[in-house]
Amino acid sequence: MQARETVNPHCQEAEGFSLSVLTPDLPTNSPNEALNWARNTLKHPIEKAYVTHFHNDRLGGIPALEAEHIPVFGTSATIGLATRAGQPIPDHSISVPSTPLAVAKDADILFPGAGHTLDNIVVDFPAEHIVFGGCFVKAANAEGIGNTADADLKAWPDSLKRMQEAFPKTKFAVPGHGPITNDAGQRTLELLRKGNPTSGS
Numbered sequence: 001m002q003a004r005e006t007v008n009p010h011c012q013e014a015e016g017f018s019l020s021v022l023t024p025d026l027p028t029n030s031p032n033e034a035l036n037w038a039r040n041t042l043k044h045p046i047e048k049a050y051v052t053h054f055h056n057d058r059l060g061g062i063p064a065l066e067a068e069h070i071p072v073f074g075t076s077a078t079i080g081l082a083t084r085a086g087q088p089i090p091d092h093s094i095s096v097p098s099t100p101l102a103v104a105k106d107a108d109i110l111f112p113g114a115g116h117t118l119d120n121i122v123v124d125f126p127a128e129h130i131v132f133g134g135c136f137v138k139a140a141n142a143e144g145i146g147n148t149a150d151a152d153l154k155a156w157p158d159s160l161k162r163m164q165e166a167f168p169k170t171k172f173a174v175p176g177h178g179p180i181t182n183d184a185g186q187r188t189l190e191l192l193r194k195g196n197p198t199s200g201s
Contacts, residue, residue: 032064046070050103051090052134053120054081055150057176062088073103075111077119081150100124100166110166112136113159114152116176122163129171131163138188139178145191146177156192160185 039045049065051058051074059082062072074082074090075097082089094101096119100108108124116135123132131137135146136159145151164170164185173181181187 034061035064035068035070048073050074050109050121050123051078052123052132052136052176053117054078054085054087055117055135055147056087058134059088059090062090066091075119075121077111078121081117081119097121110163112163112166113155115156115159116146117150118152122167124167124170126167126169129169130174131167131170131172132174133163133176133185135176136160136163136188137173137175137181137185138191139175140181140183140187142175142178142187142191145188153192153195157189160188 035046046065046068047070049070049072051062051072054074059074065072071092072090073092073094075095076093077096079090079093096111097109098111100110102108103123106125106127108126109121110124111119111121114120120134120136122134122136125131138145145153171182173183173185175181
């Protein structure tokens, strides 16, 4: 059986609670592991979660969160696409944030434009100079741009530029898969120029 690519979760302490900015489904028990880690290690239980786009590696953990009565937020675009794709649905809808929108004391979300998907959002943590790019941003060691089935390859470079302009102090970008990168999108631009899609998320 072919190994499946590791998904990067992210959990951020904010205002005395933990904020999850994606809900991975790989491995199957990872949502429960994240819940237990926040509760037992951080001592700040996860109180809300945000999903970054409508693919299953972002939505697959929703049932585990809902079982704990944790609200899951997604943009209206994500909810519409997830509904049509038969994916788990976030139970709270938010408007598509075309400018940075604060969702916690140190967390802003932004829809920079289409790229990996038509609904991908990113999450900035300005105090840490970290942006969670999800699958919109590729790891420094990525060999291809990934799954382009729902991508807008023409819009993606300009969308990356908008992200960089919105968060100019970013030092590190957390991709959806693979190691953290310090180029905040440069590798993604290189891969888009090469036109080298590969299978994967």
